[in-house]
Amino acid sequence: MDGAAIVEQLMTEDGRNDPYPLYELARGLGPVSRCGEDMIMAVGHREVNQALRNAAFVVADSDLRERWEPGFADHSSKLMLSRSILESNAPHHARMRSLIASVFTARRVAALEPAVVAAVHRLLDEMAEQGADGSPVDFMDSFAFRLPVGVICELLGVPEADRYRFRSLASDLTAALEIIADDSELVAADEAADELSSYFAELAAQRRAHPQDDLVSALVQVAATDEARLSEPELLANLVLLLVAGFETTTNLLGNGLALLFDHPEALAGLRGGTLTPAGFTEEVLRFDSPVQLTSRISLTDGLRIGEVEAPYGTGAFLLIGAANRDPVRYEHPERFDPSRRDSQPLSFGGGPHYCLGAQLARLESNVAMPALLARFPALAPGGEPVRRDRLVLRGYQTLPVVVQP
Numbered sequence: 001m002d003g004a005a006i007v008e009q010l011m012t013e014d015g016r017n018d019p020y021p022l023y024e025l026a027r028g029l030g031p032v033s034r035c036g037e038d039m040i041m042a043v044g045h046r047e048v049n050q051a052l053r054n055a056a057f058v059v060a061d062s063d064l065r066e067r068w069e070p071g072f073a074d075h076s077s078k079l080m081l082s083r084s085i086l087e088s089n090a091p092h093h094a095r096m097r098s099l100i101a102s103v104f105t106a107r108r109v110a111a112l113e114p115a116v117v118a119a120v121h122r123l124l125d126e127m128a129e130q131g132a133d134g135s136p137v138d139f140m141d142s143f144a145f146r147l148p149v150g151v152i153c154e155l156l157g158v159p160e161a162d163r164y165r166f167r168s169l170a171s172d173l174t175a176a177l178e179i180i181a182d183d184s185e186l187v188a189a190d191e192a193a194d195e196l197s198s199y200f201a202e203l204a205a206q207r208r209a210h211p212q213d214d215l216v217s218a219l220v221q222v223a224a225t226d227e228a229r230l231s232e233p234e235l236l237a238n239l240v241l242l243l244v245a246g247f248e249t250t251t252n253l254l255g256n257g258l259a260l261l262f263d264h265p266e267a268l269a270g271l272r273g274g275t276l277t278p279a280g281f282t283e284e285v286l287r288f289d290s291p292v293q294l295t296s297r298i299s300l301t302d303g304l305r306i307g308e309v310e311a312p313y314g315t316g317a318f319l320l321i322g323a324a325n326r327d328p329v330r331y332e333h334p335e336r337f338d339p340s341r342r343d344s345q346p347l348s349f350g351g352g353p354h355y356c357l358g359a360q361l362a363r364l365e366s367n368v369a370m371p372a373l374l375a376r377f378p379a380l381a382p383g384g385e386p387v388r389r390d391r392l393v394l395r396g397y398q399t400l401p402v403v404v405q406p
């Protein structure tokens with residue numbers, strides 16, 4: 001199979017369900033290979049890392065999309081994402097990122113730990129109640145989604161009553177991050193973008209009038225002190241991004257982690273018994289079944305390469321994070337799930353200028369949640385067939401039934 005056929009297969013339902021055999025086919029073509037006219041794909045750890053860190057490989061921002069994707073701005077989902085840091089390049093990226101980083105600090109995240117612990121125990125209580133009669137409980141809905149949404153909403157300052165309606169809105173919006181052939185698939189994403197944007201416009205207005213100790217108030221204040229540094233549409237786009245990036249991915253980290261524990265009883269016993277550390281477990285879940293499987297970049301400079309493959313002006317590059325995390329050049333027995341690995345450094349949070357702002361928060365949530373879940377339910381077991389979400393970029397489960405009580 002050539003590179004183009006592999007990418008085509010990745011976009012089918014079977015490919016999305018289990019992309020790993022296709023990644024190995026791609027690896028057979030080399031760490032970087034051509035996959036279409038002006039398109040290359042990277043599957044090597046070194047090569048993906050190198051491209052992520054090279055700021056000359058840019059993301060598809062609004063200027064580029066205007067040029068190459070006429071009509072993109074008719075989709076409010078795409079337009080909104082293109083105003084966020086995720087889809088901006090220098091100088092706008094650095095300007096917005098430094099403002100957001102100034103309020104989304106390591107200290108603010110570390111201070112959340114007691115709230116994370118409390119939320120974990122509250123959700124475990126609810127699961128215990130739901131499954132007390134031995135009936136299956138959906139781990140995704142009852143826990144994996146609720147924990148991160150609760151935590152990010154706490155951080156942002158979104159009132160408790162509003163939180164749970166975000167699951168379907170966020171899920172609809174993330175369709176705009178997938179590689180899709182047909183823009184008609186974006187109707188729900190556009191509606192979600194409009195609704196989320198109006199929601200945050202209202203919340204920002206409230207916080208402008210009555211500031212509180214939360215991230216929305218802090219961002220509104222920096223935006224107000226220097227309008228030129230963060231416009232209103234940028235403020236809203238980045239608030240929506242923080243909300244969506246903050247739980248879609250972490251939900252999948254928790255779900256993928258539990259599914260791996262069920263498949264690897266020795267890891268489950270090790271985590272329960274304390275011979276494996278929660279941090280080592282989390283890193284290995286990130287490596288083995290990354291919640292973000294790929295990202296892409298564009299070369300706007302002649303003379304660039306990824307690995308040995310040239311990427312002249314106008315070349316698009318798929319950076320297959322999920323494949324790089326299983327590169328045999330970088331990892332011994334990459335196909336083995338082994339939470340005792342040292343020095344794992346998966347690329348699941350990206351790298352370089354767009355390195356994930358929430359990596360510390362996501363790790364904190366997983367490190368607290370997974371041992372607490374096992375400690376709370378000594379007989380935790382699968383409660384039915386799990387169903388994967390039909391997505392490639394954001395990889396996770398739609399449902400993952402468990403029984404908490406025999």
Ligand code: HEM
Pocket residue numbers: 085086087097152241242245246247249250253290291292295296347348349350351353354355356357358359361362
């Ligand atoms: C397991 C959980 C997570 C994973 C796997 C993940 C993964 C990633 C990746 C791969 C990128 C870079 C994308 C690229 O280079 O194109 C990224 C960026 C980002 N992430 Fe995360 N993320 C996670 C959790 C979070 C959380 C909890 C938050 C916020 C609370 C967050 C906020 C962001 C933001 C704002 C960016 C954009 C940074 C920029 O463009 O400068 N993420 N994330």
